[in-house]
Amino acid sequence: MGAGLKAEQGRKAIKIPSWVFFGIVCGRRLSCVDCANEPVIMQPLIDLQSDEFFMGEALRMARRAWEQEEVPVGAVVVLEGRVIARAYNQVEQLKDATAHAEILAITQAEAAVGDWRLTNCQLYVTKEPCPMCAGALVHARVDRVIFGCASPKDGAAGSLMNLLQHPGLNHRCEITSGVRQHDCSAMLQSFFRERR
Numbered sequence: 001m002g003a004g005l006k007a008e009q010g011r012k013a014i015k016i017p018s019w020v021f022f023g024i025v026c027g028r029r030l031s032c033v034d035c036a037n038e039p040v041i042m043q044p045l046i047d048l049q050s051d052e053f054f055m056g057e058a059l060r061m062a063r064r065a066w067e068q069e070e071v072p073v074g075a076v077v078v079l080e081g082r083v084i085a086r087a088y089n090q091v092e093q094l095k096d097a098t099a100h101a102e103i104l105a106i107t108q109a110e111a112a113v114g115d116w117r118l119t120n121c122q123l124y125v126t127k128e129p130c131p132m133c134a135g136a137l138v139h140a141r142v143d144r145v146i147f148g149c150a151s152p153k154d155g156a157a158g159s160l161m162n163l164l165q166h167p168g169l170n171h172r173c174e175i176t177s178g179v180r181q182h183d184c185s186a187m188l189q190s191f192f193r194e195r196r
């Protein structure tokens with residue numbers, strides 16, 4: 001038996017069945033070599049570092065606001081792939097017009113990092129930030145702002161104005177819009193419908 005064949009057998013002995021790999025492939029059509037090349041449709045798995053995943057965390061916060069009869073808006077701050085702050089709209093509870101989800105999340109995140117600068121942080125929020133929150137996000141030097149649904153009446157990330165990227169200000173945030181847009185707008189619509 002030649003050395004080459006031995007190596008070949010060695011490889012075969014530790015051959016990993018192809019289904020093991022399925023877990024790391026999402027939404028693709030695969031041919032499984034172990035199942036007579038039957039095409040297999042995989043369900044997309046949750047990517048724990050994706051914008052969709054973190055928006056899901058913001059949506060959970062929004063749901064908590066709803067449970068407390070607040071307008072359902074939620075926000076989370078992420079640093080290096082970890083959620084460092086979670087907050088939801090608490091204007092009614094705190095009787096404070098500034099208690100928007102973003103402002104509360106920024107304050108929490110600042111406490112977590114021990115600095116007023118949130119450099120390299122991303123803020124996920126279910127609704128486009130208002131001018132007050134956009135101003136705070138610029139002041140805190142947040143790197144990127146990701147929002148779900150747009151707010152045509154008061155959105156300050158491109159709808160009414162774009163304060164997050166105002167050329168005259170000394171910091172600009174990268175913007176990603178429309179992440180889980182349907183889920184975010186459906187929650188607000190359902191809330192207001194229920195209250196009518």
Ligand SMILES: [Zn+2]
Pocket residue numbers: 100102129130131132133134
């Ligand atoms: Zn706001």
